Amino acid sequence: MRCNGSPVHVVLALAPYCQESRPTGTVSSPRADLRFHPSFNPRVDSRADSRAESRADVRIDPHAARRVRYVGIAIDMTRYAQSEARLWYVAHHDGVMRLPNQTLFTERLELTITRCQRNGGGFTVLIAELDHLRKLRDALGLHAAELVLQIVGERLRGLFLNDGTIASIGGTQFALVINETGAAADAFAVDALSRIAEAIDYAGTALNITASIGLVAYPADGGDAPTLMRRAGVALSAASAVNGNAVRRFSTTLEG
Numbered sequence: 001m002r003c004n005g006s007p008v009h010v011v012l013a014l015a016p017y018c019q020e021s022r023p024t025g026t027v028s029s030p031r032a033d034l035r036f037h038p039s040f041n042p043r044v045d046s047r048a049d050s051r052a053e054s055r056a057d058v059r060i061d062p063h064a065a066r067r068v069r070y071v072g073i074a075i076d077m078t079r080y081a082q083s084e085a086r087l088w089y090v091a092h093h094d095g096v097m098r099l100p101n102q103t104l105f106t107e108r109l110e111l112t113i114t115r116c117q118r119n120g121g122g123f124t125v126l127i128a129e130l131d132h133l134r135k136l137r138d139a140l141g142l143h144a145a146e147l148v149l150q151i152v153g154e155r156l157r158g159l160f161l162n163d164g165t166i167a168s169i170g171g172t173q174f175a176l177v178i179n180e181t182g183a184a185a186d187a188f189a190v191d192a193l194s195r196i197a198e199a200i201d202y203a204g205t206a207l208n209i210t211a212s213i214g215l216v217a218y219p220a221d222g223g224d225a226p227t228l229m230r231r232a233g234v235a236l237s238a239a240s241a242v243n244g245n246a247v248r249r250f251s252t253t254l255e256g
Helices: 031-033 050-054 077-093 102-117 133-138 144-158 183-196 223-242
Strands: 010-019 066-076 123-130 164-168 173-178 200-202 205-207 211-218 246-249
Touching: 010 077, 031 223, 050 183, 050 211, 066 223, 077 102, 077 223, 102 123, 102 164, 102 211, 102 223, 123 144, 133 144, 144 173, 144 183, 144 200, 164 183, 173 183, 183 246, 211 223
Parallel strands: 211 246
Antiparallel strands: 010 066, 123 173, 123 211, 164 173, 200 205
């Protein structure tokens, strides 16, 4: 931990450092060194010339065999970890709304499916698309359109009382996963339409935004992420077909 409270990421590498200890009193002699080598065979070397042995005053110290120490290197990885975190965030979030993008949403949707397969239960996937946002962008410019997207994203995020996921999956589309099902999910969608329709002040001009929402339920409408997303798109198309500001739940008749 640094003085300012920020964490420090450290990698510690340890490696054995071996040091051969020469017995005390030995003379630097090839034959003297040979006595302490692991391959030394006393029955073979005992036949050597005794005069050569007398020149090496050898005393064996049984406690001075092989000393092993460790050398460690500590590397501060804080900047690398921060850089990795920034790259991950940029790759998994929308740059305008700071919401998870479609890649991260798909990962969370698959995790939710796995959880429900293990524990039981269900959930609802919603895709909301802002109506006529392209016309607003053409009339007032890109900055106005981005401001609307940011405000709508914050409003939708504020609807989550319990665990849920919201993401930006396109230029004008939001995807949501909620734990509510059935009538509770329908009520959530209607509430979302009401929040989106609240006027937005832009430089003294009141902007009135509407949206279309398509719903699918797990596991009734699909058991995997691609099927759920495809059928939510089908329901969204049905909602947009009635001039928007509507909610449609998926049914098999819509696919015909």
